Amino acid sequence: MARFRCRACGEESTFDYIGHHACPKCGSDNVQFALSIEELADDHPLLAALTELAENDPPPVDD
Ligand SMILES: [Zn+2]
Structure with missing residues (x-):
């Protein structure tokens, strides 16, 4: 399951990622x-990478 937000129509939801990047609504x-x-395992390497990134360089607020 992936979470997404459409910048075109504003749709915000979750869906099963099936390999393409398109809003299911528009x-x-x-x-x-x-x-x-929350869906990542505690020992998932991506989690460690994200933690390291957050400590070194806070992600920009994109809103
Ligand atoms: Zn959309």
């Missing part, structure tokens, strides 16, 4: 995806 490819941290 069909725009101008969408923003985010992984759900």
Whole structure:
């Protein structure tokens, strides 16, 4: 399951990622995806990488 927000129509939801980047509501490819941290295992390498990134350089607020 991936989380996404469409920048074209504002749709915000989750869905099963099936390999393409398009909003299921309007069909725009101008969408923003985010992984759900809670769904990652505690020892997932991506989690360590994200933690390291957050400590070194806080991500910009994109809103
Ligand atoms: Zn959309």
